[in-house]
Amino acid sequence: MGSIDPGPYYLGSGEMAAPMTMVKRDLALVLTASLNAGVPLIIGSAGTAGARPHLEATVAVLREIACEKGLSFRLVTVKSDLHAEMVLTSLNKGELEPIGPMPEPSADDVINCQHIVGQCGTETLARALALDPDVVLAGRACDTAIFSVFPELLGYPVGLSLHMAKVIECTSLCCQPGGRDAMLATLDADGFTLESMNPACHATPASVAAHALYEQANPYEVEEPGGTLRLHGARYEAVDAHRTRVRGAEFVPRENPTLKIEGAAYVGSRVVLIAGVADPGLLTCLPEALAAVEEKVRTLLPGDWRVVPHIYGQGAVRTLPPEQFSSHEAGLVIEFLAHDADMAMTVASVFKQNLLHHAFPQRLTTAGNLAFCFTPPELAGREAYRFVLYHVMHNAPLDQIFQVEAQSIAPAWIQ
Structure with a gap:
């Protein structure tokens, strides 16, 4: 449902990036379809950044939909928020590793974060599925985990499950031409077949293989919470002009799962001046x-x-x-x-x-000597936030961090 791609504002402010009208429309579609099919629905990174306000707002929308459509279902939520004290303990032990050129935060930086979240993996979603839900709504979640947890629980190879998840979490970006249409992946013990739901978008061997470069510094190794997905032996074969078959990925588990954490702090109010210069x-x-x-x-x-x-x-x-x-x-x-x-x-x-x-x-x-696009040219830019935490936490107590809770959702007249 979300990510931190839109930047630190949504994590810091607790607001959703998507318009509420579209959030409700899309949730209604997937919720009714999953209930009709008898298939559990898994939603990750609720409300964009997956912090407590996002999770609560998404639960409220699900309740609205249930009331309007007369739906009843068992909801399991996964809270992903971390207390600053836990992060400071990890920082003082030298167990925080920056992802990229992030400066080491001070204690005040951590304390001043509006929200801090951890990115849950398959082990946490497996705990949620053990409670027999109709819907799992997770706070911040690893994108691949919401797609790979089911096949992993069913005994499919972890490497294939994760590779499949890595591709389909980006929908039809792996196709030619790339787009935002839904992808269907059919998985078996030997590999998986990819097919776009848009007949004009084709999953070709070249386009699917090229997707390994998307958001990756190394196209052969993808770091996941539980270990490393190795694509050195991945093979891509055309089934026909529209579908591609993928096999060969391997998974090397990590002795201790790691936890990616994200934290955003308030910088100040922002005003933006836009002008052009031709002198x-x-x-x-x-x-x-x-x-x-x-x-x-x-x-x-x-x-x-x-x-x-x-x-x-x-x-x-x-x-x-x-x-x-x-x-x-x-x-x-x-x-x-x-x-x-x-x-x-x-x-x-x-x-x-x-x-x-x-x-x-x-x-x-x-x-x-300046040309202004608007009058007045000073544009209110709302509040500004910055990432303080974009780190990997080692030896994180996952069971303590991710709180899994079940509840029943039903219209008031049924309750």
């Missing part, structure tokens, strides 16, 4: 001009605020050498962050005025 002189000195204007504004508005400029055409997306800078036009997206919205808006407005009239070398006009 040749200003284009040659944009970073210097922005720094000079910031220095001037700080003399007018002292306080705790930040300016974060993004110069599109001069390296906003990736680092560019000066010879590749755009010489005809650049886009400015400038973030202003402060503890409260009024201060952020004030800084943005004063910065705008000073940038409009900033005296730079080769300036020909005293104004008009």
Whole structure:
């Protein structure tokens, strides 16, 4: 149901990324279909980031649907929230390992996280399924786990189950052309066959094999909570023009399962200024001009605020050498962050005025060196959050962290 792909805002704020209208529509479709088929429904990363507010909001939507459609079912929830104290204990023991270039958090950083979640794996979902649910609703969950837990419990090879899950959790992105249509995977003891539910999207050997590069630094080894999925021996064969057969993946279990944790902390209120620059002189000195204007504004508005400029055409997306800078036009997206919205808006407005009239070398006009898309050009950007925790926790007490609870859902007139 979700992930942290949309960034730290949703984990920090507790809000859903998807519009509630679409959340309710999609949940109603899968819930009624699963109940009619007598097949348990597993939902992972409830409400986008899987923290307590997301889980509670999703349970509320399921209750609404049950009431409106007259449905009754047994719901098992998996809470994925971690207390800061547990994270600090792990940090002090040297049992937190960053994923990528994450700085080591301080104790205050951890304590100031609005929400901290752990990404549950198949072992936790197996505990939930043991309670005989119609619906399992997990907080933050490993994407592959919600698809691989059933076949693993039924005795299918773990490597094949995980490889299949790794592909179908991204729907038809593994197809040519790629899309967002549902995928059907048919698994047996020797391999699995992939088929898109869209007849125009074809799972070809090349497109499925290429999917091993998706979100992976190493296309041959995929790290999962319980071990490593090894794709060195994976083979991809066309069944026909629409379907591909996959076999050969292996799983190497880890002696102690690891736990990925995520935590987001509040940074401040954000206001965004969007402008375009086409003046040749200003284009040659944009970073210097922005720094000079910031220095001037700080003399007018002292306080705790930040300016974060993004110069599109001069390296906003990736680092560019000066010879590749755009010489005809650049886009400015400038973030202003402060503890409260009024201060952020004030800084943005004063910065705008000073940038409009900033005296730079080769300036020909005293104004008009910026073009604004909107009026007013200062746009409220809601609150800003940052990832403090994007780490692997070793020796995590999984049974303590993931609380599994069962409840009955039914319309009020049935209860």
